[in-house]
Amino acid sequence: MKERFISTFQSYWENILEKTPEITLAFALLLIFIFIGVFIRRLIENRLKKKVQDRILLVFIGRAVLLIFSIIGIVVFLNQVGLGNAAGGLLAGAGVSALILGFAFKDLGENFLAGFFLAFSRPFSGGDIIEVNSLVGKVKEMTLRNTHIRTFDGRDIYVPNALLIKNPLTNYTKDGLMRHEFIIGMDYNINISEAIKLILSTLNSQENITSAKGLEPFVIIEKFASSTINLKILFWINTQDFLGSIYGLKSKVMQEVVEALIANGFGMPADIFELKIYQEDNPIPINIKNFDSFTGSNKNKS
DSSP: OOOHHHHHHHHHHHHHHHHHHHHHHHHHHHHHHHHHHHHHHHHHHHHHTOOOOOOHHHHHHHHHHHHHHHHHHHHHHHHHHTTTTHHHHHTTOOOOHHHHHHTTTTHHHHHHHHHHHHHOOSSSOOOOOOEEEEEEEEEEEOSEEEEEEEETOEEEEEEEEHHHHSOOOOOOSSSSEEEEEEEEEEOOTHHHHHHHHHHHHHHTOOOEEOOTTTTOEEEEEEEOOOOOOEEEEEEEESSSHIIIIIIIIHHHHHHHHHHHHHTTTTTOOOOOOOOOOOOTOOOOOOEEEEEEEOOOEOOOOO
């Protein structure tokens, strides 16, 4: 048994020594292809840096180029060391091993292709605020497999690229504008036209509200409610400062509008309820409790 083991080991060792030049050349070719990939990656990034402003696209193209040259280097390495069939299986996807690898790397390939389409269709850029599957955050980076999103509560989420392709994606900062609205209830006795003029004047006095042509703020009568006339107020804001626009500016606009209406005597009543008594002949049972703060006694009246 011992002699057989030694004989087998010597046979493998002699085979390795015999193929040492081929293995050395194979490693050299692999390193050459990797260095070529790194060089071309840097060359492409430097050439496109002035023409393409989107850093995500630049990084993705560079990584894709490096990956392609690395794969070519691996195939050349396998062929050089006499594993041409394995290389052919990797390229053609044939054989049981290739099938197993195909299932193992299915998600990786799917996410890579999704990242490729995202990089060139460009539904978002680095720094954009996006929402997908109820996740809202700023795009930090896109790799060959996933996209790094940082939420506003400080969480770093890595979303698979395929998920961004398969689901509706909302980009809040694509054109830097977003429309907001809120409803305010007015008294039926007021002059609606004057109230709308006052609201528009208040909105136009806000510096951060957009008043460009076609994006002017406006007010419509939304509904005649039971006790109020509901006015819907619509205006456009700049979303480059997303958090400030969403939370701070909208609250400030609502406060300014309410204070302006109250200061000019416009009433905003609470809901009015009508109580109907169908048994008119029967007395209404009412119990009124009054606390005498001076004597400390309760007086009940019926």
